[in-house]
Amino acid sequence: MDFLKKVQSYREEEENLKWEGTFGEYLDMLRERPYLAQSSHSRVYNMIKHAGIEEQNGKVHYKFFDDQIFGLEEAMEKLVEEYFHPAAKRLDVKKRILLLMGPVSGGKSTLVTLLKRGLERFSHTDEGAVYAIKGCPMHEDPLHLIPQHLREDFADEFGVRIEGNLSPLNLMRLEQEFGGRIEDMPVERIFFSEDKRTGIGTFSPSDPKSQDIADLTGSIDFSTIAEYGSESDPRAYRFDGELNKANRGIMEFQEMLKCDEKFLWHLLSLTQEGNFKAGRFALISADEMIIAHTNESEYRSFISNKKNEALHSRMIVMPVPYNLKVTQEERIYDKMINQSDIRDVHIAPHTLKVAAMFTIMTRLKDSNKNNIDLLKKMRLYDGETVEGFSDVDVEELRNEHHDEGMSGIDPRYVINRISSTIIKKEMTSINALDVLRSLKEGLSSHASISKDDRERYLNFISVARKEYDEIAKKEVQKAFVYSYEESAKTLMDNYLDNVEAYCNKSKLRDPLTGEELNPDEKLMRSIEEQIGISENAKKAFREEILIRISAYARKGKKFDYSSHERLREAIQKKLFADLKDVVKITTSTKTPDEQQLKKVNEVVATLVEEYGYNSSSANELLRYVGSLLNR
Ligand SMILES: Nc1ncnc2c1ncn2[C@@H]1O[C@H](COP(=O)(O)OP(=O)(O)OP(=O)(O)O)[C@@H](O)[C@H]1O
Ligand SMILES: [Mg+2]
16 A cells, blocks of 8 residues: 555656646746756766765766766766766767777676666756657757747857757648747657657667668658658658657667668767758757767777778777776675575675685786785775785776776676576575685686686686685684674774883873883784784884874874784784684584584674674584684
């Protein structure tokens, strides 16, 4: 019942948004709200702007893409700044076809769909409202009614520039039904909808022999020719091609370069001149953003053909590379799994992360710097701190290869492997080892991977496996420590107090007795020794930590135990060292005594309650770590 109420109130809201009137009334409205007359390009840009723009460390972040596109901030920034924004300002790029170029399953279609759905929603808002000549199959812009010779005056008065000519159909209506009185022509508010073929069009190439240009530009309606007497009567023509229907909005051109040339030329004249030829009519004006996409190999073969030069110069090519951040890749998998039927299967923590590590490594290119391997590079790209590298280094790494992210393993492959594991084994829970195994098996049947790449990829699988081993061990050890985060924080705070006193040659005050104490050398050393800091090096290490703390304070950032990678490692090892034997024995014994059993149950409970495992994946983890520790 509640749901039906929602349906009803939605219908009412829709009803309230509707508007119908004469062109005269529309002009009154336009005087108040000149933005109603914006071009399709400008509407797309305003939609993006409307979702919010943030500036973070000199980088512009467009929130519009946040929910669907992960890890491509730079590509999106470039896309908005080099295409959407200047096109909205009627600069020259507007006259080019936007061609998104990127590797398979890299999110091109997702991006276009996001724009299309976004525009549908935006047309329901005030800022994105669209008005059209009522009953026009192309939802023609009412301003086309204004005759050419009055347009300058119009621009002076309304501040709106008009592009495009009245279509033959509306010209005829204007003359026959309204005796040329433009002010009486009916205008209505329209709402973009791909389903209803309003303002959103899609064209995808099929068999070039059977595909007809009419799919794009409409066709003669033979059933009415007899009635109207002539093929050049606009009433005998059906303006129902994709280019007609997409007028005022977006037209998506899928796999553009697979298309026959004759289709492309229509697009060119449309983008270049703002009009296209249909039937036996004068040119028909249309205002729509054309977004095409293609993959890299098709693009390469396209530009290598001299014949395509003219076409090429009329496109603006924007790369949509693969995401290169592990955490963002995890989000992609998460999203894809949630959209699928396998979403009910328990996926043990770190499973997607480990799969993502593998995937990202296949996409990265080796650096020329000699102290960095792909694992480190992967961490740096993901925003982790790696000892010895700064933000400047990361920027340099990014600039080393401009085609990074254009090859490697695609997200769909990973999801397919995860699904096939689940289906084949009828498992109710899977972990990182299952997925790595499946990824590995799949490589031999993956058609488009060369022999060399396969070798490299197999190596990445074992690198990811080693990473997982470390993660698994740490996870179990953590679960053995009673409230790990707190213990780590307490130990670190304690250490830092002592380090501060040591460096400043001051004393500490005992919080209970108020007594003055010397820095606790034994405690500090017991931590430092965990990461091999010698007696001679301890002073430098302690000072470096203090410098780091003050640098953090200056930037207003909070220093916590993850702010210094080596210190974190030392604290962790110190906490684990005290437990090592307990963990080893408890996890690997086949015949646990009562106390061990109790501990195992406690640890399993912690893993389930705090770390997101279920009892079967937690037990699996314990067994695995037990076997690792006994190797
Ligand atoms: N950067 C990304 N952010 C979010 N999702 C992504 C990203 N890259 C890929 N995906 C997901 O991967 C799947 C495939 O993406 P999509 O179909 O958009 O790719 P495509 O570039 O159009 O591929 P193709 O060349 O095969 O047509 C989708 O489920 C999409 O959500
Ligand atoms: Mg696609």
